[in-house]
Amino acid sequence: MPFLKLGLLAALTALLPPASPPATAKDVIVRVATLLSARAVHTATALPSGQVLFAGGMTTGGASLATAELFDPADNTLRAVGSMSEQRVGHTATLLPGGQVLMAGGHDDTSVELFNPATMTFRQVGQLRQARSGHTATLLPDGLVLFTGGVGPNWTFLRSAELFDTRTGRSELVGPMLRPRESHTATLLADGGVLIAGGHSGRRREMEVYASTELFDSRTRRFRAGGKLATARHKHDALRLMDGRVLIIAGADRTDRNHFNTTEIYNPKTGTSASGPAMANQRYKINGTSILLSNGDVLVTSGAQAPEILDARTHTFREVAGSLSDAYRFAAATALPNGDVVIAGGYSDRNENTGGIWRFRRP
Numbered sequence: 001m002p003f004l005k006l007g008l009l010a011a012l013t014a015l016l017p018p019a020s021p022p023a024t025a026k027d028v029i030v031r032v033a034t035l036l037s038a039r040a041v042h043t044a045t046a047l048p049s050g051q052v053l054f055a056g057g058m059t060t061g062g063a064s065l066a067t068a069e070l071f072d073p074a075d076n077t078l079r080a081v082g083s084m085s086e087q088r089v090g091h092t093a094t095l096l097p098g099g100q101v102l103m104a105g106g107h108d109d110t111s112v113e114l115f116n117p118a119t120m121t122f123r124q125v126g127q128l129r130q131a132r133s134g135h136t137a138t139l140l141p142d143g144l145v146l147f148t149g150g151v152g153p154n155w156t157f158l159r160s161a162e163l164f165d166t167r168t169g170r171s172e173l174v175g176p177m178l179r180p181r182e183s184h185t186a187t188l189l190a191d192g193g194v195l196i197a198g199g200h201s202g203r204r205r206e207m208e209v210y211a212s213t214e215l216f217d218s219r220t221r222r223f224r225a226g227g228k229l230a231t232a233r234h235k236h237d238a239l240r241l242m243d244g245r246v247l248i249i250a251g252a253d254r255t256d257r258n259h260f261n262t263t264e265i266y267n268p269k270t271g272t273s274a275s276g277p278a279m280a281n282q283r284y285k286i287n288g289t290s291i292l293l294s295n296g297d298v299l300v301t302s303g304a305q306a307p308e309i310l311d312a313r314t315h316t317f318r319e320v321a322g323s324l325s326d327a328y329r330f331a332a333a334t335a336l337p338n339g340d341v342v343i344a345g346g347y348s349d350r351n352e353n354t355g356g357i358w359r360f361r362r363p
Contacts, residue, residue, distance in 0.1 A: 026363060027321065028320065028322050028360070029307055029320050029324075029358050029361075030358065030361070031325070031358050032358065033071065033076045033078060034078075034355045034356065035069065035344060035355035035356075035357060036078055036079075036355075037065060037067055037069070038353035038355035039056070039058065039059065039065055039345045039353060040057055040058055040328075040330045040331070040346050040353050041056075041330040042055060042057025042058075042065070043093035043103075044093075044333060045095050045101050046335060046336055046342075047101070048117070049117060050073055050074070050337050051071060051073070052070070052073070052336070053070055053081070053115060053117075054071065054344060054345070055067075055084060055088070055091075055093060055101075055115070056068070056087070056088035056089060056103070057345065059353065060351065064107065065087060065088075065089075066083040066087040067083050067084075068080070068082060068083065068084060068122070070120070071342065071344070071357060073336055073338075073340065073342065076357075076359070081115075084103055084113060084122050085113055085122060085123075086111050088106030088109065089106050089107055089133065090134045090135075090151075091104060091106035091109075091133065092105060092136065092137035092147070093137075094138075095139075096166060099117055100114045100115060101114065101115040102114055102145060103115060104137060104164070105128060105135055105147070105150065106133050108133075108153050110131045111127060111128075112124070112125055112128060112171075114166075126164065126168075126169030126170060126171065127171065128147065128171050129160070129162050129172075129173050130160050130162065131152050131153055132147065132149070132152055132158055133150055134149075134150045134151050134182040134183060135147055135148060135150025135151075135158070135182075136184065138186045138188050140192065140218050142218070143165075143166065144163045144165055144166075145166065146161065146162075146174075147161060147162050147164065147171075148175075148184070148194075148216070149177060149181035149199065150181075150182055155203060157181070157200075157202065158181075158182075159175070159177045159180045160175065160177075161173070161175040161176060161177055161223070162174060174216075174221040174222070175216070175221070175223050177196065177223050178212075178223055178225060179212065180201040181196065181199035181200070181201065181210065182199055182200060182234075183198075183200055183234040184198050184199025184200075184234065185198060185248070185287060188240065189215075189240065189244070189246075189268050190240070191268075192218045193217055193218060193268075195213060195214075195215055195266065196214045196215070196216065196223070196226075197229060197236075197246070197266065198213070198232070198233045198248070199234050200234040200254065208254070209233065209254045210232055211229040211230070212225070212226075212228060212229070213225075213228070213229060213273075215268075226266075226268075227266065227270070227271035229264060229266070229273050230262075230264045230275055231251075231264065232253065232254075233250075233252065234251055235251050235252050235256075235287065236248060236250050236252075236260070236284065237249040237250065237286045237288065237290040237300070238266075238290075241265075241296070241298075241312075242292070242312075245265050245266060245268070246265070246266040247264075247265055247276060247290075247310070248273070248276075249263050249283070249286065249290055250262070250279065250282065250284060250286060251283075251286075252284040259282035259284045261278050261280070261281060262275070262276070262278055263276035263277060263279065264276050277315055277316050280306070280308060280319055281303075281304035281305075281306055281319075281327075282303075283303025283304050283327075284303055284329070286300070286301075286303040288332065289302040289303070289331055289343065290333075291333060291334075294339055295312065296312035297309050297311055297312050301331070301341065302324070302331040303327060303328075303329060304327045305323045305325070306320065306323045307324070307360065308320065322358075324343070324358060325354065325356060326348040326349075326354065327348065327349065328345070328348060328354055329346055329347055329348075330345075330346050330347060331346030339362060340359055340360060340362075341359070342357060342359055342360075343360070344356065344358070
């Protein structure tokens with residue numbers, strides 16, 4: 001009889017649908033590869049082919065890198081693809097409509113160069129009007145690239161902004177901004193304007209962290225004051241949601257000891273900011289590492305060991321299954337054409353770089 005009962009139970013079990021995975025197992029992040037050079041303060045750009053270009057940054061000892069490497073998500077492999085003309089840290093990488101990548105700036109550097117995926121080579125194409133690092137780069141609807149703020153030579157905090165024309169290789173000063181800013185964010189809005197939010201100027205005791213925002217009008221090429229953030233913050237992240245509002249994420253105060261788990265949502269139509277849902281983890285030094293997913297959810301990847309997702313339906317954060325091996329700062333992240341997200345590099349609070357590459361997947 002016991003054998004009969006067990007056999008009947010097995011038969012019934014086989015007819016049942018498979019058990020649903022737990023909610024925390026719906027999304028997962030796993031380590032899939034190792035960079036050829038462990039780097040932080042670098043860039044990651046997903047190319048039209050689905051491959052990812054990692055470029056520049058710094059080593060654990062603080063040396064600047066000119067090298068670049070290409071990650072192939074088809075088999076999670078990497079290969080070197082030569083070097084940029086300059087060592088770059090705190091630079092920007094902008095994917096252009098034709099599939100090339102515009103590399104610009106870095107400490108005390110004005111050079112601009114293009115990476116061509118067809119030839120796997122870099123070539124210089126122009127100069128910025130101002131050497132800058134820790135700046136932002138925003139591709140505008142007309143194809144021009146807006147560079148704002150950052151730090152110039154001798155720790156000069158910059159109010160300057162410029163528009164670079166990739167067709168001519170020329171850059172034109174615009175603005176300037178209302179305040180000098182570094183560690184700020186720049187978000188392209190639905191109307192073609194750009195929201196500049198937070199950031200700081202000055203160092204140590206002279207540092208001022210901003211709650212102010214300003215708006216760049218691409219028609220007049222001028223900046224005007226925007227609304228106030230609820231919290232003064234720098235080294236945060238920001239991205240435009242599907243409804244056109246802007247999600248401002250985490251960051252830190254002027255001491256860099258108080259890291260935020262707070263978010264706020266800026267409404268460009270009203271110029272007001274309202275408190276958003278809180279994350280489980282405090283994060284800073286995360287600019288450019290939050291990703292808007294195809295269903296409207298937001299993946300916050302770095303600055304803490306556990307990545308989190310903002311669920312667009314419930315308006316709450318939840319941690320993703322799996323984790324990074326440390327709370328890496330100044331990592332880089334980018335979305336792949338298939339919806340996966342790649343996170344790579346960064347440094348820990350012990351100032352040790354990681355070569356880790358993690359991949360976020362949805363079932």
